[in-house]
Amino acid sequence: MGGKYRITGDAYPRMRRPRNRRRLVLAGIGAVAALGLAGWGTLQLIDVFTTGGDKGAAAADHKRDCPTAKPSAAPAKALPKPASIKVNVYNATTRSGLAKDAAAELKKRGFTIGEVGNASKEYDKKVPGTGVLLGAPAAKNGNFTVLGAQLTGAVEKTDTRKTAEVDLILGTKFKAFTTPQQATAAVAALTKPAPAPSPSC
Known part of the structure; x- marks a missing residue:
């Protein structure tokens, strides 16, 4: 320079980066972050739809493999008709x-009436409830059920008889039979088919 310009002192001018470069750097970082978020969101959506499709396919396969419950129900055991049940009516009260009145009512309801009279010493004045149904063990399979629907609270007992007839021993709490409608509804509920079990899959 020929000595025209001299640098004196110990202070030197600072070299600063242009401000526009800093803005470019920040803008670039922001763009990269935005692209990263967008890509992450896209992957999440793809995963959701893909997984949902797999679950839907699995559910469809499960439904296809699992047998459908049939509307038909398991048939209930048929109960005997009142006409096929022979009833002996005994009075264990004072x-x-x-017994005569009760036998007449049961006859109106279709039962076959056998003996009518006072109860034996074993039961006379010894039945505190509404009554006792006494018969062979086989009577539990139907005769007790149909006859028991005519009065509430009767106690079922069996003996060694071989015949199918049933003894109705009226107790001190007996007031009247259930209404025919109530008895019919009770028997109908017992003969209604039981629902078929649902598939366990």
């Missing part, structure tokens, strides 16, 4: 004529 009320006179009770």
Whole structure:
């Protein structure tokens, strides 16, 4: 320079980066972050739809493999008709004529009536409830059920008889039979088919 310009002192001018370069760097970082977020969101959506499709296919396969419950139900055991049940009516109370009246009502309801009279010493004045149904063990399979629907609270007992007839021993709490509608509804509920079990899959 020929000595025209001299640098004196110990202070030197600082070299600063242009401000526009800093802005470019920040803008680049922001763009990269935005692209990263967008890509991550896209992957999440793809995963959701793909997984949902797999689950839907699995559910469809499961439904296809699992047998459908049939609307038909398992048939209930048929109960005997009142006409096929022979009933002996005995009075174990102090009320006179009770067995006769009860037998007449049961006859109206279709039952076959056998003996009518006072209870034996084993049961006379010894039945605190509404009554006792006494018969062979086979009577539990139907005769007790149909006859028991005519009165509430009767106790079922079996003996060694071989015949199918049933003894109805009326107790001190007996007031009246259930209404025919109630008895019919009770028997119908017992003969309604049981629902078929649902598939366990």
